[in-house]
Amino acid sequence: MPMTPLEELRHSASHVLATALLRLFPEAKLDIGPPTDSGFYYDVDLDHKLTQEDLTRLEAEMKKVAEENQPFLRKEVSREEAKAIITARGQERYKLGRLADIPEGEQISFYQNGEFMDLCAGTHVRYSSKLKAFKLLSIAGAYHRGDEKNKQLQRIYGTAFPTKEELAQHLERLDQAKLRDHRKLGRDLKLFVIDDEVGQGLILWTPAGSIIRQELQDFIGGELRKQGYQQVFTPHIGKLALYKTSGHFPYYKESQFSPIVENEALARIVTENCACGEMIARLEAVSAKFREDINARTGKEVITADRVRPEEQLLDGFMLKPMNCPHHIKIFASQPHSYRDLPVRLAEFGTVYRWEQSGELNGMTRVRGFTQDDAHLFCTEEQVAAELIGCLALVKIVLTTLGMTDYRIRVGLRDPDSGKYTGDPANWDKAEAACRAAAQTLDAPFTEEPGEAAFYGPKIDFVVKDVIGREWQLGTVQVDYNLPIRFDLSFTGADNQSHRPVMIHRAPFGSMERFCGVLIEHFGGDFPVWLAPEQVRLVPISDKVQEYGRSLLAQLQAAGIRAVLDSHSDKLGAKIRRAELEKVPYTLVLGAKEAEAQAVSVRSRARGDEGVHPFAPFLEQLKEEIRTRALPEKKQPAPAA
């Protein structure tokens, strides 16, 4: 695919960076330097740890290279010539490997600017003087070829634009984005806290944040009732045996919290002088019968003989649940089902726990304990298509109601080269076809991505970006032919025979934590009235109208409105300012003339002062705005601070 002019510019900037880098650090070994969505980077192997000051020096050197107005010259060479060039330049450490990646028969080319020459398919700007606006942004570690078994290189990130104005605008946008960061707004608006003593990645929802979450849960709960879901509740833990049946353990044990082993069993193991490794082996072990049962049900060897142990050496324990499905499956399995009962749709806001690597934790968007707005649908194969469409419709209702229109749809398929998936390929094919067909019913573009499936089945994900451009999977719908087999689920068909149901896993929000994190950034803290923790601020101008304020507060609360009376002795301007900073949608200013007329002076967060209105119609209009879950109007620019 040819590069866009902007990519060409940024790619050229990365060559200029490499040119500057070799001038300052001739011993540097270069890897690759491609353009990205918002700039470019170059990966380099260098013993010297690059510092912020080095970036400044490199940027200055890049300016010189740009001013030297070097032409970018393409040179097409044979594979042998290429090797010679790389070796002559002392860059064989990574570049020879990169050269080997180029398929036989494909043209090998170098680009030269000034004294620098790099293996590169191109393309580039004609002259380095085209680079008028660039900036080096940060240094980060990055594994060679993205593989953590390889050496970690230093990655220099930068960005470039055709003009200085566009660069300045971009940098300004980055600064603005920081103000919308859910971690900052979450603290400022007191929506959630994370406490070291409680634990990394564990969200404590404060009263204000809990209101938002509760409103979202009530909203989706209403939609679920319309669609025939049934609410269930299940505990936060389950026995290890349950997850051995489901396949979560031991295959995914590195992303789960350690098992909780009963004290007596633990004591017994300790007195046997059992080593740690032995204990893990016993936790992972299964009985011969368990192995036979599962293997027979799934029709292949999912549990190998080396996991079988004598009964007395088995060790069970409990696990914090990494998913809700096994619990829901057990509810389904507790009753015989007729085809007439299906689909069965079991829904729960279920909290799950996953052991995320410490370096991956991020505010509310990547956490170790989170609550999925989960549901599992058990249906016949014929019902899958319609149920999938119903699930997708639900996701769309959620996103539309919240005005989140900037998302992409990803159909996650299995990676044919990976062994991490369980189940029969024929069922996978059916499930993937069903997902593709359902995605086509959405009138929105989607991409099919191999390797993005869940381990038990393909899925349709709704992916949105946060303020700094990182993508997060929110809503998800997944088809599963495998867990019904592993748990030996069945229903009685019209033919009076036993049949296997198909499962659909779906979560329109995904996780309440991640969704709220993204939602905070989406609204920049200016929540629609129905979600706003505080909907109305009552501001009496003086103590003389406190009594009127109290009576309005009582009326608002009686109407179910979340209102607060500001009885500080500040001047009006200070109270207005405080309400604005706290992003309260409506501030009602109360003075003598309002009290006299049973009126309020309305100040809207979006529109500013709206003048005096009688209280009763204001209240009705407010209730209507809440009932319809109206989205906030675009805010007028704030006055200069």
Added chain:
RNA sequence: GCCGAAGUAGCUCAGUGGUAGAGCAGCUCAUUCGUAAUGAGCGGGUCGCCGGUUCAAUCCCGGCCUUCGGCUCCA
């Protein structure tokens, strides 16, 4: 987990080898005010934690914890 950076009051940040300061926020008092900051006073910090060097460490050194930017991972 890995690479790099950071951690001083609730928040934003200054500062020094001799046990710390500002603004905002909070509290008290005065003020009773018409659409983004009324004034005065007061309280508040084991300078992330643990060790080491030193007569003395918030500052220098080491380890750990946490956060941030990436990488890897994300059933």
